[in-house]
Amino acid sequence: MSKDAPLLPPSTPTCDLLRGSYTQTYLIKHAKACDKKLNSKHRDVLFRCGNWCYSGKVAFDFALLGKDDMSLDDIPKVIPTLQRQQGKLTYLCGVECWEEEIEGDDGDGFKEPMEVMQAAQHFVARELTREDVTDKIEKWARGRPWVDDNDATYFELIGDFSNVSSSLKDVQCICSKTYARGLILVTIYFEGVFYVMIQDGTGDQPLLDVLFPDVSRDGEGLTLAIYDEGRGTKGKFQWRKLSMWQSLAPRVDTLDLIMPRTTNLSSSHYIQTYCVCKPTPGSTAEEASIRDVFFRFGSWCYNGRVELTPQLNLVDLPYIIPALRVQQSQLSFYCDVGQLPNKSPFAAPMEYSSTATAVMEREVSNAGELLKKLIERLDESRG
Numbered sequence: 001m002s003k004d005a006p007l008l009p010p011s012t013p014t015c016d017l018l019r020g021s022y023t024q025t026y027l028i029k030h031a032k033a034c035d036k037k038l039n040s041k042h043r044d045v046l047f048r049c050g051n052w053c054y055s056g057k058v059a060f061d062f063a064l065l066g067k068d069d070m071s072l073d074d075i076p077k078v079i080p081t082l083q084r085q086q087g088k089l090t091y092l093c094g095v096e097c098w099e100e101e102i103e104g105d106d107g108d109g110f111k112e113p114m115e116v117m118q119a120a121q122h123f124v125a126r127e128l129t130r131e132d133v134t135d136k137i138e139k140w141a142r143g144r145p146w147v148d149d150n151d152a153t154y155f156e157l158i159g160d161f162s163n164v165s166s167s168l169k170d171v172q173c174i175c176s177k178t179y180a181r182g183l184i185l186v187t188i189y190f191e192g193v194f195y196v197m198i199q200d201g202t203g204d205q206p207l208l209d210v211l212f213p214d215v216s217r218d219g220e221g222l223t224l225a226i227y228d229e230g231r232g233t234k235g236k237f238q239w240r241k242l243s244m245w246q247s248l249a250p251r252v253d254t255l256d257l258i259m260p261r262t263t264n265l266s267s268s269h270y271i272q273t274y275c276v277c278k279p280t281p282g283s284t285a286e287e288a289s290i291r292d293v294f295f296r297f298g299s300w301c302y303n304g305r306v307e308l309t310p311q312l313n314l315v316d317l318p319y320i321i322p323a324l325r326v327q328q329s330q331l332s333f334y335c336d337v338g339q340l341p342n343k344s345p346f347a348a349p350m351e352y353s354s355t356a357t358a359v360m361e362r363e364v365s366n367a368g369e370l371l372k373k374l375i376e377r378l379d380e381s382r383g
Contacts, residue, residue: 011196016362018211020051020177021174021180022178023048023049023050023177023351024049024050024081024176025046025114025117025176026046026175027048027110027113027173028043028044028045028049028060028070028171029043029044029045029171030170030172031043031069033208041060041061042058042059043058044057045057045058045082046110046114047086048114048176051096052095053084053092053095054089054090054091054335055089055090056089056090056333057332058081058088058089059085059341060081061341062074068265070172070173071216072190073216073217075190075214076212076214083210090213092108093225094251102219110167111163112167113123113168113171113174114191116237117176117187120157120187120194121185121187123157123239124185124187124196127224128243132316139220140244147244150199152212152246152247153245154196154244155196155244155245156194156195156241156242157194157239158193158194158239158240158242158243159194159237160239161237161239164237170209172191173190175187175212179201179203180201182202182235183198183199183200184201186201187197187213188212197213197257197352199225214247215245215249217249219246219248220243221243221246222243223243224243225241226240230234256352259340262338262341262348263338264336265340265351266299266337266338268296271296271298272297273295274296274321274324275293275295275350275353276308276312276320276324277294277345279289279310283294286310288310291311291326293305293307293331294346294350295324295331296337298335298337299336300329300336301335301340302331302332302333304328304330304331305330306323306324306331308328326347327363
């Protein structure tokens with residue numbers, strides 16, 4: 001990479017190049033330690049579609065790729081996987097009332113990361129219109145055809161986020177597409193670094209475009225600017241360096257999704273099922289009273305934790321379900337009944353219950369025929 005980049009002051013916002021644009025953004029947080037027992041594959045996510053924001057939990061099984069966690073080259077597969085589970089998300093707020101909706105404690109920790117993402121997009125858009133930056137790119141392009149190929153070029157923006165709150169540190173990646181003035185600004189944030197690509201946005205565009213590039217492999221590179229005094233949001237962070245890179249990553253098949261293997265418990269019948277887990281061995285009485293539970297309501301499954309008695313016996317069954325239903329608000333949506341993750345602690349008992357129920361229904365049905373024939377014989381003998 002070139003070392004002769006000019007030391008530049010940050011650009012001033014003379015105009016908003018992205019005003020009136022349409023944006024789609026996907027935000028994925030790091031796995032939380034508190035989720036390791038029950039939701040080890042689940043992540044808190046945010047989805048912005050235009051002026052509306054949705055949030056919830058979706059599942060990613062990186063073990064299918066032979067990994068423990070997400071890496072930069074997984075981005076092209078991660079976003080389609082998230083989009084496939086979009087039905088698990090619920091409405092959060094409108095963009096215009098973002099601060100009003102999650103003011104103060106930043107709600108679920110989405111507000112500040114989204115502010116930083118937007119600031120990065122606007123900053124790069126302005127920087128790439130600077131005459132000294134464009135001159136440098138044109139000079140570098142001589143003898144390097146890849147510079148003029150948008151699919152083979154991406155920009156890297158590095159900043160100092162040491163003063164940013166933990167809400168940004170909780171975020172593993174943010175992927176965004178902004179459509180403005182016949183161009184698409186593709187922005188990826190992954191563990192502290194922003195990657196930006198510019199694509200042609202003319203003609204018909206899909207309503208939901210989940211195709212994001214792989215920026216994990218680079219070739220030649222050029223430092224476009226090093227900033228002596230960064231610019232950020234409310235002084236919380238500073239931009240340090242803007243670079244341009246040749247992308248060597250191949251096109252990724254987005255159909256190879258990172259979704260957990262699942263069990264299909266769908267049925268033509270309407271079913272309600274309650275599953276209560278045993279307490280952890282060695283738990284105190286207070287700890288044993290908090291139980292992980294699972295509730296199937298027709299085609300939808302919910303899970304969470306409720307408070308019951310430390311010990312449960314067969315005679316307690318008439319009281320357990322009412323006690324669970326009173327605390328139903330403690331449960332959150334888990335999955336569709338046709339997509340219960342195999343590694344879920346509820347998968348085995350629910351599958352066993354489903355099989356046992358089918359056997360009992362068949363036996364009861366068979367017994368009914370036998371009883372009917374027995375009654376008919378008794379009637380005949382009496383007649």
